[in-house]
Amino acid sequence: xxxxxxxxxxxxxxxxxxxxxxxxxxxxxxxxxxxxxxxxxxxxxxxxxxxxxxxxxxxxxxxxxxxxxxxxxxxxxxxxxxxxxxxxxxxxxxxxxxxxxxxxxxxxxxxxxxxxxxxxxxxxxxxxxxxxxxxxxxxxxxxxxxxxxxxxxxxxxxxxxxxxxxxxxxxxxxxxxxxxxxxxxxxxxxxxxxxxxxxxxxxxxxxxxxxxxxxxxxxxxxxxxxxxxxxxxxxxxxxxxxxxxxxxxxxxxxxxxxxxxxxxxxxxxxxxxxxxxxxxxxxxxxxxxxxxxxxxxxxxxxxxxxxxxxxxxxxxxxxxxxxxxxxxxxxxxxxxxxxxxxxxxxxxxxxxxxxxxxxxxxxxxxxxxxxxxxxxxxxxxxxxxxxxxxxxxxxxxxxxxxxxxxxxxxxxxxxxxxxxxxxxxxxxxxxxxxxxxxxxxxxxxxxxxxxxxxxxxxxxxxxx
Numbered sequence: 452x453x454x455x456x457x458x459x460x461x462x463x464x465x466x467x468x469x470x471x472x473x474x475x476x477x478x479x480x481x482x483x484x485x486x487x488x489x490x491x492x493x494x495x496x497x498x499x500x501x502x503x504x505x506x507x508x509x510x511x512x513x514x515x516x517x518x519x520x521x522x523x524x525x526x527x528x529x530x531x532x533x534x535x536x537x538x539x540x541x542x543x544x545x546x547x548x549x550x551x552x553x554x555x556x557x558x559x560x561x562x563x564x565x566x567x568x569x570x571x572x573x574x575x576x577x578x579x580x581x582x583x584x585x586x587x588x589x590x591x592x593x594x595x596x597x598x599x600x601x602x603x604x605x606x607x608x609x610x611x612x613x614x615x616x617x618x619x620x621x622x623x624x625x626x627x628x629x630x631x632x633x634x635x636x637x638x639x640x641x642x643x644x645x646x647x648x649x650x651x652x653x654x655x656x657x658x659x660x661x662x663x664x665x666x667x668x669x670x671x672x673x674x675x676x677x678x679x680x681x682x683x684x685x686x687x688x689x690x691x692x693x694x695x696x697x698x699x700x701x702x703x704x705x706x707x708x709x710x711x712x713x714x715x716x717x718x719x720x721x722x723x724x725x726x727x728x729x730x731x732x733x734x735x736x737x738x739x740x741x742x743x744x745x746x747x748x749x750x751x752x753x754x755x756x757x758x759x760x761x762x763x764x765x766x767x768x769x770x771x772x773x774x775x776x777x778x779x780x781x782x783x784x785x786x787x788x789x790x791x792x793x794x795x796x797x798x799x800x801x802x803x804x805x806x807x808x809x810x811x812x813x814x815x816x817x818x819x820x821x822x823x824x825x826x827x828x829x830x831x832x833x834x835x836x837x838x839x840x841x842x843x844x845x846x847x848x849x850x851x852x853x854x855x856x857x858x859x860x861x862x863x864x865x866x867x868x869x870x871x872x873x874x875x876x877x878x879x880x881x882x883x884x885x886x887x888x889x890x891x892x893x894x895x896x897x898x899x900x901x902x903x904x905x906x907x908x909x910x911x912x913x914x915x
């Protein structure tokens with residue numbers, strides 16, 4: 452157990468400084484000039500190709516005028532350090548805190564109120580953003596957390612939505628998830644109103660994780676952030692609509708979404724690895740622009756890279772892990788591999804009776820609307836290894852007996868193989884051995900393995 456790095460304060464600057472001090476080898480700082488057109492993504496891609504996923508600080512990206520920080524969530528080990536746990540204890544640590552929400556606290560002032568532009572003074576060309584992929588329509592904000600408050604209860608919804616410049620004082624954005632924000636927009640439309648919102652661009656990583664949480668409609672993710680911090684989230688009110696946003700945020704845009712307005716948006720490199728132009732084409736009219744005096748651009752590496760996938764997926768994995776283990780004691784572990792974007796899940800179990808794996812897979816496919824394929828394996832398979840899971844499929848799975856498919860279900864509209872309405876089919880693969888399996892694994896004994904480690908260490912300096 453390590454001391455949680457994330458709890459120094461609710462300020463991402465303090466987090467990065469503390470993390471750099473504690474784990475300097477896990478931070479890469481680039482001081483040479485970079486283009487705002489794809490250079491940052493290229494660095495992340497090259498590091499990933501080398502098996503590296505460090506926190507990346509780019510101090511000199513042309514045209515931004517601010518430092519850029521990215522790849523915060525690319526490493527599960529780094530996220531574990533935010534909670535003071537190892538990666539294998541991350542789900543339990545996240546759920547323990549998320550299940551103990553704390554209501555936010557309103558502060559009189561905060562760094563995000565350092566500089567405020569309103570009305571005609573709003574100019575989104577002053578908002579730093581970069582182009583991530585050659586196929587993108589242009590520069591995008593990938594870390595855009597939209598905050599919308601219920602006008603009666605004050606309960607807020609937080610959700611991520613890719614956004615690009617549309618006009619001097621407007622962004623084009625997609626509510627493609629058609630989740631809670633979409634529902635709030637339809638309620639406002641029925642009243643004949645636009646929906647007041649605030650967009651947070653850059654904040655502490657625990658706030659960012661809370662914005663990815665899957666909670667019922669009417670649950671305030673700002674309280675989930677308080678649970679993750681172990682202290683109430685410090686908020687300030689936006690000048691025009693009084694929406695509560697993190698006091699230490701980097702940038703906040705305040706305004707409204709008009710359900711009748713339409714704007715070209717996309718294509719953008721999505722988590723599937725494909726450039727997507729599926730969009731709801733909404734317009735966010737910006738009335739106020741707020742920022743810290745010493746602001747950073749906290750970017751999320753889009754596309755199929757580890758940060759984008761893990762940030763969006765970890766709260767869902769943690770929830771599924773908790774629900775499955777509570778309902779099915781046979782479940783040992785759960786993993787959503789990056790190779791499957793958001794669409795694959797591996798579950799390991801110690802099956803006590805035939806059919807149990809199928810029941811568990813059906814539960815997963817019913818609970819998680821993004822999942823298309825679930826593979827069940829025995830408890831001795833390392834489900835963080837695609838190679839081991841594929842070996843289990845190769846040696847344990849019989850298609851005529853161990854596969855089932857359900858079709859015509861809602862899925863992700865960003866899945867390029869789904870229908871235009873986002874419907875998909877789902878598949879379960881039972882790659883457990885089963886009660887009648889006849890085979891004994893070939894293994895090398897531990898004593899011989901230890902001798903081999905000693906020989907290699909003495910002969911060629913390999914670590915033991």
